[in-house]
Amino acid sequence: MYQIDQSFVMNYSFPVCFDRDTLAPESTVLTDIVSRAGVGPHRVLPVIDKNVLEAHPDLVERLQFYADVHNEVIELIEPPLIVRGGEISKSDPVEVDEFYQRTQTQNIDRHSFALVIGGGAVVDAIGYAAATAHRGIRLIRMPTTVLAQNDAGIGVKNAINYRGRKNYLGTFAAPFAVINDFDFLNTLPPRDRVSGIAEAIKVALIRDGEFFTWLHKNRSALADFSQQETEYMITRCAELHLNHIRSSGDPFEQGSARPLDFGHWCAHRLEEISASELRHGEAVAIGIALDSIYSFLKGMIELPTLNRIRETLEGVGFNLTHRALESLDIHKALEDFREHLGGKLCITLLTQAGAAIEVNEIDHKAMETCRQHLLEGVWPH
Ligand SMILES: NC(=O)c1ccc[n+]([C@@H]2O[C@H](COP(=O)([O-])OP(=O)(O)OC[C@H]3O[C@@H](n4cnc5c(N)ncnc54)[C@H](O)[C@@H]3O)[C@@H](O)[C@H]2O)c1
Ligand SMILES: [Zn+2]
Known part of the structure; x- marks a missing residue:
């Protein structure tokens, strides 16, 4: 040899x-x-x-x-x-x-x-x-x-x-x-102005609690597309993404973990189901909501944190109930995501606003309950 x-x-x-x-x-x-x-x-x-x-x-x-x-x-x-x-x-x-x-x-x-x-x-x-x-x-x-x-x-x-x-x-x-x-x-049309804020909420929730607090506090200004707040939101979000790519040790995503894909396993499916009627950011907002409710149901985050996540998402202008959720096959979506990752399922969940962990298994029944919460617009309280 x-x-x-x-x-x-x-x-x-x-x-x-x-x-x-x-x-x-x-x-x-x-x-x-x-x-x-x-x-x-x-x-x-x-x-x-x-x-x-x-x-x-x-x-x-x-x-x-x-x-x-x-x-x-x-x-x-x-x-x-x-x-x-x-x-x-x-x-x-x-x-x-x-x-x-x-x-x-x-x-x-x-x-x-x-x-x-x-x-x-x-x-x-x-x-x-x-x-x-x-x-x-x-x-x-x-x-x-x-x-x-x-x-x-x-x-x-x-x-x-x-x-x-x-x-x-x-x-x-x-x-x-x-x-x-x-x-x-x-x-930019108003819908597209709001859509991109989802990625800032996503990266704040998994990486930067202080930024999340800022987003929560400034949700109305962001909804109004106030220039100063919007530019700060974009710059900080970009910084956090760039930091991750630079320092995660896996810029070309060869491992299974995909922390920046928080909320994305179902977002991509929702975009497909809606034939792209849902914007990427809108689908990500629903994905963040789903995985945040799941994190709460599994005892990983507290109710006040979940409430603040909802207030932020809805406060900047997202509608978290979409009919595409009715056709979401949770089992298949998770299976597709697993395949996309290259074999091992790796889903990012929250442990607090600003910190995340990876899990390799999802309780489908509990996730089904999360979907019902979103469809009915009644979150755990
Ligand atoms: N490569 C990556 O890492 C990555 C990450 C996240 C999302 N994406 C992809 O990005 C896409 C979504 O991007 P998006 O949210 O920018 O949507 P988009 O590109 O579909 O733009 C939304 C609409 O706004 C129009 N538009 C763009 N700029 C405008 C402007 N300044 N004024 C008026 N109209 C304008 C576009 O033509 C389009 O009709 C998805 O396909 C998603 O998969 C890629
Ligand atoms: Zn995205």
Whole structure:
């Protein structure tokens, strides 16, 4: 027997910037990022979420002007690729295919950039396309929703859906950089403003009790989308996600534990059952509620904690009763999640607001009771 034990270490690093008006000609956020690749000009293919473009009709013009002013750094590839916004961009292969075509017809190579501007779905789909074309094109993400800025757009995962199965195809691929420009959020429909707050409540509950207390206290301001509170919520949520990816020892999720997926085992199923009528964040909010009630029923958290979780979720604007819950097959959803994790079931539950544990078994009967509580809108009291 002859064996070579191959081993090497790759160092990943990328900036995640928080700012406003980043396409103003005087802003250097984007040029500083592109310049990290060395002396320019560098070819940049913009990919824009159609709904973002409709809400910001001068976006292409501003981008072109920005590139003209900074032509020693950026060579904009025209025209930009405009893709449909929302979950359809992940469920239908059209967007990914268009991206592949553009990379071929316009000679986008591994040293060129794709600059994706859009919601979490478009960022996910184009992230997947960019990670697979040429085995990886440099990707700069400019997420435009709360959820994409505080979670979906800042990490190392991307995915598309396959035959109705959420996130079935995907890769782990670090972006070149992320630019969270808060100005994009001004045009978000109210539903999408609220939706992304679920990920902040999630990560606060499992990681940071103080942040949870802050979210609870500021729930009305967040519901009103008050600028200062919203920006703090996004930044702190992003920090906690980035800390986890950096220091968990498992950035590419090779183990079974998936703490950041608190509330997600059923959220993905609820999104599927509702045919994506439920937003990801809305489904996560229901998932958080379900697993928090379960944590209470199992004696892991106190009633006042459960009450505060409900007050926070409902206070920021979530509706925790959805008919998709009626069709949720708890046994099958847990089984699918187990398979997704790679064999061993690992569900995150709460021991207090700010601390979590992993369990490997779920009492299906008790979980059924939790579902009834949610469906009836009557929580344990
Ligand atoms: N990769 C990850 O780690 C990760 C993590 C969490 C969620 N996700 C994925 O993110 C997706 C959800 O993302 P989302 O909540 O951003 O929803 P989304 O991308 O569907 O966006 C919601 C809607 O708002 C529109 N929109 C986006 N920005 C806008 C703006 N500034 N103004 C007006 N309209 C705008 C979009 O076109 C869409 O119609 C899901 O597919 C989910 O699976 C991925
Ligand atoms: Zn999520």
